[in-house]
Amino acid sequence: MQEIKWGIIGCGDVTEKKSGPAFNKIPHSELVAVMRRDGEKAADYARRHNVPKWYDDADLLLNDPEVNAIYIATPPGSHEDYTLKALRLGKPVYVEKPMARNAAECAEMVRVSHETGVPLFVAYYRRTLPYFVKLKELIDQKAIGDIRLVNITLHWPPYPEEVGENAQPRWRVDPEISGGGHFHDLASHQFDFLEYALGPIKTARGISRNQAGLYAADDVVMANFEFESGVVGSGSWCFTGSKRHRIDEAYLLGTLGKITFSFFEKFTITVETQDHTEVIDLPYPEHVQQPLIETIVAELRGEGTCPSTGQTGARANIIIDWITANG
Incomplete structure (x- = not known):
């Protein structure tokens, strides 16, 4: 071709x-x-x-x-x-x-x-974005030693169209169309990259609930997972939280330090070791x-x-x- x-x-x-x-x-x-x-x-x-x-x-x-x-x-x-x-x-x-x-x-x-x-x-596409290419490079080069655990926190308030008397939630929270809710849409990016960087996940368990009743899909999820390598992970996702406490953060804990990064909203990677902290800034390209x-x-x-x-x-x-x- x-x-x-x-x-x-x-x-x-x-x-x-x-x-x-x-x-x-x-x-x-x-x-x-x-x-x-x-x-x-x-x-x-x-x-x-x-x-x-x-x-x-x-x-x-x-x-x-x-x-x-x-x-x-x-x-x-x-x-x-x-x-x-x-x-x-x-x-x-x-x-x-x-x-x-x-x-x-x-x-x-x-x-x-x-x-x-x-x-x-x-x-x-995170598999090829410069931000995540660099993150994988840090992992492969053992910048923080051997990875022991990964933690994901994604807490967002409801979208404007999901609340109020005239609420009209989008297709993303209609399980018949999307398969689930915002967790299905966003966590898919997260788990795909984590497997790319850390290898296959062999087990995963969680609790998913619809707490706010704004739409049919789940709006809060807690999960634990384990990679074949022995690295363990946990995460919490909430899509009906407060605007003030909006957070998109993940971190990797290793034997020599910690890497803090964002899956969606920030463009910095922070690498902390015993005696050094480095902040790497890598904005996304025009067409991600x-x-x-x-x-x-x-x-x-x-x-x-x-x-x-x-x-x-x-x-x-x-x-x-x-x-x-x-x-």
Whole structure:
């Protein structure tokens, strides 16, 4: 495959800056078609981003002979269906995270990818972001010695549209569409990176509850997990806390020190040892998915390897299913 001609299914908010523009900024990559069920919005996106073609029917985009790679940026409820269709048409797939609503759907996507021999990639772009590349480098170089434990804290207040008399929560907290709530959406990034950096998680257990009743999904989760390496971890996630006590922080404790970092909102990594503290500042690039998309294009052209595949992407769903099994 010499030139990668992309088609996007679901050209919504995530594609405006995080991903969409990147397809045209990578050599041998071009965004040639977009699709959205609302034809007016699809046409508007195509016009603003200089995309030659737009559709309001996914099957038309999937069968467009010029499109030879598919980016699926719809909510998780349709990931499996669109992925299987694309794979069976022989078109490589780049699917948004979470990869699907649950581990069973992910397993079917991976099975068909193997069956057809068509590549499947997942948008866990932290694997290639400079911030997290540096974090993994610090771990690999044993900057704080051997890692003993990891802790995650993510406490956010409700989104404005989730509270009040006229509340209209988004699809992310509708389990029929998303598979869960904000935990499913955000913790998937966290567990994917932790496995990338620290190796496979062999067990995970948790408690997930809906305390505030703002929507159908869980809004608070506590979890413990253990890596095959022996490193242990814990985490707490709350999405109905106070604005004043909003926190996005994680840390790794090692035999020689501690690394404190953020998964979402901050761009500093703090490395503390017995006699030294270093603060590393690494802002995200303009299009956060571009470094990962570059690796996908390279792999499809036979010039490299993408670190986020269907097989690795499915792991986050497995871990989340373990944790929320008693929710």
